[in-house]
């Protein structure tokens with residue numbers, strides 16, 4: 001889908017969206033781009049886990065997901081984060097549709113590493129035939145989950161967005177987060193290449209949730225997505241992956 005723009009919004013970023021975000025989506029629609037939003041919800045999943053006294057543990061920014069955590073994750077993503085975002089789009093008069101992996105087996109996945117992470121997956125296929133006509137008239141809002149033939153899997157939202165952008169050959173991928181880009185000594189790096197990223201990881205300057213975000217960004221760039229950015233605003237360049 002050569003005119004597709006994929007936007008990933010982290011859980012906290014969803015709560016801080018400004019008017020210019022919605023205006024940009026409207027402008028893209030106006031000029032004929034398709035827009036697919038992949039939403040996160042990581043902080044909300046952790047908050048509900050704590051409320052219910054379910055241990056919440058992440059490894060390299062990836063949630064260790066047993067069956068209880070998987071159920072809780074589906075509840076938060078499909079019952080809280082997604083409707084919250086859809087409501088905001090509705091209030092800004094943007095036509096949008098909420099989507100999940102089970103709609104016509106939209107998102108197919110496989111286990112990442114069961115021993116290490118439990119029910120965590122990576123995305124292997126997207127039902128483009130089902131999705132493309134929907135995105136012709138409205139903004140898609142998709143939760144980061146996947147389905148095998150038998151079971152649901154929890155997918156890190158950054159890797160979900162990157163895999164989907166890659167599989168659909170999107171034009172652009174925006175990884176929107178709560179920081180203005182990849183930071184080094186409190187400055188946003190305007191560009192980032194793979195060698196720099198590896199050095200910054202080794203020096204523990206890139207840590208926690210920024211690690212899967214960077215891996216996802218390079219995965220998409222290597223798969224042919226031309227413009228990949230990490231930023232907190234659609235209108236700001238943030239860090240461009242080169």
Ligand SMILES: Nc1ncnc2c1ncn2[C@@H]1O[C@H](COP(=O)(O)OP(=O)(O)O)[C@@H](O)[C@H]1O
Nearest residue numbers: 010011177178179182183205206207208209210
């Ligand atoms: N070098 C870095 N530059 C910017 N943020 C970083 C860096 N290293 C670690 N981080 C952390 O990564 C966080 C963004 O990842 P995450 O919390 O998973 O966000 P999201 O929910 O948007 O995916 C930042 O808030 C920051 O705490």
Ligand SMILES: CC(=O)N[C@@H](CCC(=O)OP(=O)(O)O)C(=O)O
Nearest residue numbers: 011040041042062063155156157
């Ligand atoms: C496997 C895995 O880590 N899944 C993530 C899915 C949500 C997510 O990634 O949300 P953010 O983008 O807001 O962090 C999780 O359970 O937190």
